[in-house]
Amino acid sequence: MTRQGAAWLFVGPALAVIGVFFFLPVLAALALSFTDFDIYALADLANLRVVGLRNYVELLQRSEFWNALGNTLYFVVAGIPISIGASLGMALLLHSRFTRFKPFFRTALFAPVVTTLVASAVVWRYLFNTRYGWLNYALGSLGLPAIDWLGNPHFSMPAIIIFAVWKNFGYNMIILLAGLQAIPEELYEAARIDGASIGRQFLYITLPMLWPMLSMVAILTVAGYFQLFAEPYVMTQGGPLQSTVSVLYLMYDEGFKWWNLGSASSVAFVLFLLMFAVTAVQLRFARAGGAR
């Protein structure tokens, strides 16, 4: 057998799987989004019609879509800074030369990341309970009033953000910790000799040196946060008053609850275009920051 042939034997199976079960469906999703594929077409393809951009036009006219988009953007815009802030803060603490029991803390802070999302969401649903949840107990002992976390539409999204930050911050913490460890210690020594405070060391050494990594972390995290689904599915089922229905939740309901598969595909593509646009802006921003 030729070496070229052997190489194809190694790479072919994986490429075939990715081609058939990923690239093909992505292209098919685009095609489907221009049809009225629904439960009737599912039974008999003769019922399928091409409707051009109708799914997209109708989607942009539906208040459910704008509500879901607003909720998703709320989750992304409020959740990302808190999440990355927590990751950076904890990475700095872990990296500090005063820290004892480093391996223990690293594992303890990272543990939520590997827990099963559905299971930890079930636990947190209990912690958020209005009458006997630990969160309201803690608020009460500080003299604050109880909050109906999952039943009040003003607090349902903050509750999901609190849970998501608890679940996710450890991931970026590990990445940023590696970034901190890569900054040469001499820079800090020189700054200390010059009498720079800890705050100024952070601002003039840590932050610029960490910038490329921070922007990469931000790009990956934004992409992840746009895919909000399981948290509201388990904790609030999209409620109360639709306040936690995300774009992906809308796609799931549209596609696999109502079987409007054409319209669900258009939701998926709008989400993709949105994520693509945001990532492009972030990349530009990251480059501009790096060039400073």
Next chain:
Amino acid sequence: MKRFRLSVLVNGLLWAAALVTLFPLLWMLSASLMAPGEAGSSPPPLLPRDPSFANYRELFAHGGMWRYLANSVFLATAATLASLAFNVSAGYAFAKLRFAGREQIFRVLLGALVIPGQVAMVPLFLLLKELRLVNSYGGVIVPALASIFGIFLVRQYARSIPDELLEAARMDGASEYRIFVSVVLPALKPIIVTLGVFTLLGTWNDFMWPLIVLADKELYTLPVALAALSREHVQDDELMMAGSVVTILPVLLVFLSLQRYYLEGLLAGSVKG
């Protein structure tokens, strides 16, 4: 003196943060041993008055937990082993073997990383329906057989294998398959473990796709079953805590025993990406 205060501050903050991350997990364990209704008092009890495994017994005897656990163990193991076979061989080929279009194909794959997997879900469902794989183990496994991320991870690592090592084996007349098995695989062992742990935890924790593709309760994985149970048993907190423990504990133990490999993979997948 200033150093002492800083040290207290840093360690104090870390203890507080560790309390926040670990408390929900420890409390889940504690509440799973409580009697029905015990967790629903105010203030919430920290420890069970009379610890018992009754909730676990209930779940396994009447809740179908054995079945869900077996489904999860089987699906995660099968998907991990199969995807390792696909990804490791492809990653090695992209790093070390020459074939027409290698760089172009790899660039297309990397570019496709920006497409969220959910975009493919609706047509994938229709495709699997045609293949009669909807509502079967196969429907969960097939899309997980190969991953761009996995191929990328292995390729990065395999590039460090010296070409001379492979050439020497070829001079000795070894076939490409033989070289792969006896030279490449041993050299790739660390990254294979890393990718294996990653895939195992990923498929175990996966929720949205199994939720879509599985209809029969008999086939549910633990996360899908737990989500369904928690909708039925909204008031049975202690029972649901036991279900959460059964779901989380296996992955947590795998992570704790192979932590080094997992964290290395996390860094390799993002820093170099």
